[in-house]
Amino acid sequence: MxxxxxxxxxxxxxxxxxxxxxxxxxxxxxxxxxxxxxxxxxxxxxxxxxxxxxxxxxxxxxxxxxxxxxxxxxxxxxxxxxxxxxxxxxxxxxxxxxxxxxxxxxxxxxxxxxxxxxxxxxxxxxxxxxxxxxxxxxxxxxxxxxxxxxxxxxxxxxxxxxxxxxxxxxxxxxxxxxxxxxxxxxxxxxxxxxxxxxxxLRRGGSVRHLGRFGTEGVTRELGSGATMLFGVPTMYHRIAEALPDDPELAKALAGARLLVSGSAALPVHDHERIAAATGRRVIERYGMTETLMNTSVRADGEPRAGAVGVPLPGVELRLVDEAGEEVAADDPEAVGEIQVRGPNLFTEYLNRPDATAAAFAPGGWFRTGDMAVRDPDGYVRIVGRKATDLIKSGGYKIGAGEIENALLAHEGVREAAVTGEPDPDLGERIVAWVVPARADAPPSLTDLADHVASALAPHKRPRVVRYLESLPRNDMGKIMKRSLTQQ
Structure with a gap:
């Protein structure tokens, strides 16, 4: 080697x-x-x-x-x-x-x-x-x-x-x-x-670490020869918020060769705000600890908000239903669990042969637990985690991610997360957890439900809204939905 x-x-x-x-x-x-x-x-x-x-x-x-x-x-x-x-x-x-x-x-x-x-x-x-x-x-x-x-x-x-x-x-x-x-x-x-x-270091290039993330550091480094920026959605959200009042930041981002977001889905609203201010599109990639990187929007491909691109060279990817059967590749509405195999996979969970065996389906396919749909040209769109983001309501399988993007496009919403909870009629009802843009004037349930129904479909509208001052996040900026549902 x-x-x-x-x-x-x-x-x-x-x-x-x-x-x-x-x-x-x-x-x-x-x-x-x-x-x-x-x-x-x-x-x-x-x-x-x-x-x-x-x-x-x-x-x-x-x-x-x-x-x-x-x-x-x-x-x-x-x-x-x-x-x-x-x-x-x-x-x-x-x-x-x-x-x-x-x-x-x-x-x-x-x-x-x-x-x-x-x-x-x-x-x-x-x-x-x-x-x-x-x-x-x-x-x-x-x-x-x-x-x-x-x-x-x-x-x-x-x-x-x-x-x-x-x-x-x-x-x-x-x-x-x-x-x-x-x-x-x-x-x-x-x-x-x-x-x-x-x-x-593998490429022979250079890395400049900011210590603590800040838009000032991004402006300084991209404005002085840096070509690429890696970040998580929380960082890009802060960039999107700062851009209207920071022309130097916009100029620095416009000069970058590649802006990459990962670790969680970047809201479409932030995609569009950054693109409008800089002329540059953030590209997304998808991976996890056990698999490293599985997919990405290519540098020479089409940046598509809400999509994590196509499988990387050497990576096989399929979507499977609850019975473990492969979902048809030509059905862009079919939701399935992502399973992958390839040289990018981990070897085992240390000291956990039981967990290692359970993580793999027959044929060496790793069960990611992430749910997705696939565009006809192969672009993957993640709709959420199987355990927390797949909501079965009224006979439909609904991904929380697309509802979150719709909510974030509402001018009265600063942050949003979506979960399901038991409902005697629907099986599960959709719950929106919202940080309002104005704490003194939060958008109403009716307003948000109508907004989502018109943007997506009536069966995807939230039935409950719970207002928060902030959403719980981990060190990588991911929303901790289990903390929400435990409330």
């Missing part, structure tokens, strides 16, 4: 920038290689994944060493961290110097990631021995899921999956070593770590 980071030996430009600190490719190699040598026989290592140069160096070193890395969310609570440490059993934790670690990690040996070049007596950098490339199926990362239905599960991602996803995105996004990527995503998850950090 080719090395994950061939550019470490060839590229000379800037590899990483976090705030005012940066590393060139030779510097990254000089820091990561000696640490990799120390890690070779340590077993699994945890990485305290702060948004820092040190985190990036630590993960690259672990990958060079062929040691599985377990990124840890610094915002996780003590009980969750305790579970992850017990489950993954790392031998040590890599951390940024000076960072205080919580009690849950007290049992682990600590190794501070020292971003200093190892030099010989004559002051020259000490050459690091070449390390053999591990086998493609060997574990590279163990990334823990969000744990919405129980304790978080550790998805074991092999080197093969990381290489396959990043190379498929190279094709879909025409991604090259000349690209400079901007993002402010956390480094403990697939989007910010694998796509946003390892992706540029």
């Amino acid at each position: 080719d090395p994950l980071f061939p550019a470490l030996d060839t590229a000379r430009g800037e590899a990483l920038r976090f705030g005012d600190r940066s590393l060139t490719y030779p510097e990254l190699a000089a820091f990561a290689a000696p640490l990799a040598v120390r890690l070779r026989d340590t077993g699994r290592v945890a990485v305290w994944a702060t948004p820092s140069l040190e985190t990036a160096v630590g993960v690259v070193a672990a990958l060079l060493a062929g040691v599985p890395a377990v990124p840890l969310n610094p915002k996780s609570g003590d009980s969750e961290l305790t579970h992850i440490v017990r489950d993954s059993a790392p031998t040590l934790v890599l951390a940024e110097p000076g960072t205080e670690l919580p009690p849950a990690l007290a049992s682990l040996d600590r190794h501070d990631i020292d971003v200093q070049i190892d030099v010989q007596d004559d002051g020259a950098p000490r050459p690091a021995p070449a390390l053999p490339e591990p086998p493609p199926e060997s574990p590279a990362l163990i990334v823990y899921t969000s744990g919405t239905t129980g304790p978080p599960k550790g998805a074991v991602l092999p080197r093969r999956a990381i290489a396959a996803t990043l190379d498929a995105l190279e094709d879909a996004w025409q991604w090259t070593g000349d690209d400079v990527l901007v993002h402010g995503l956390p480094l403990f998850h697939v989007h910010g770590l694998i796509l946003g950090t390892l992706g540029p």
Whole structure:
């Protein structure tokens, strides 16, 4: 197998920038290689994944060493961290110097990631021995899921999956070593770590991490040579809100080669506002921890609001009904669960053979739990999660996502989420959770129901509206619907 980071030996430009600190490719190699040598026989290592140069160096070193890395969310609570440490059993934790670690990690040996070049007596950098490339199926990362239905599960991602996803995105996004990527995503998850950090490093390009996301940072970086922006819908919503009063932000976005949104559906209303102000369309992609990336709108394809594009090279995708039968590809109204297979898939849930077996259908198809429809030309449109977003009302199967987009197009709605709840007549009734644009004048149920009925269909109108000051979201900006329904 080719090395994950061939550019470490060839590229000379800037590899990483976090705030005012940066590393060139030779510097990254000089820091990561000696640490990799120390890690070779340590077993699994945890990485305290702060948004820092040190985190990036630590993960690259672990990958060079062929040691599985377990990124840890610094915002996780003590009980969750305790579970992850017990489950993954790392031998040590890599951390940024000076960072205080919580009690849950007290049992682990600590190794501070020292971003200093190892030099010989004559002051020259000490050459690091070449390390053999591990086998493609060997574990590279163990990334823990969000744990919405129980304790978080550790998805074991092999080197093969990381290489396959990043190379498929190279094709879909025409991604090259000349690209400079901007993002402010956390480094403990697939989007910010694998796509946003390892992706540029595999290409020989550069990543500029904002530390904390802000429109000022986006303007600064895209206005000074960056070509791509990765974000989640919450970030793009903030961009859409700021654009009317920020011509410099509009100019910076207009000059970007690619604006990519992921981790959740980007509301159509925000798509349209950004396009109107900048002339640029945000493209969406679809993936998850267990599968990395499955689909994307291509850089040379048609950006289509509400769609996550077509399957990536090497990825097979099908929609199946409740009986497990494949949904006809030529029926754009047929809702089915997305199942995928390909080289992008994880190997297993760590220590959970039962959960691993249940996640796969016969033939090696992974059950994503996401519901979608498919346009005649193959574009996939996700309508929600099978467990929380598929509403069976009055004999219809209704996806929450399209109703949410319709609600967000109403001038009186700032944020919206849709769930179902039991109804003795309909089976389930549609419930809209709304953050009004004006708290003192929220839109009425009748107004919202008529708006949705005219935009979509009468059977898709909400029967109940509940008003909130804000919607509960996780670190990636996803709405936590289980928190809503538990209210």
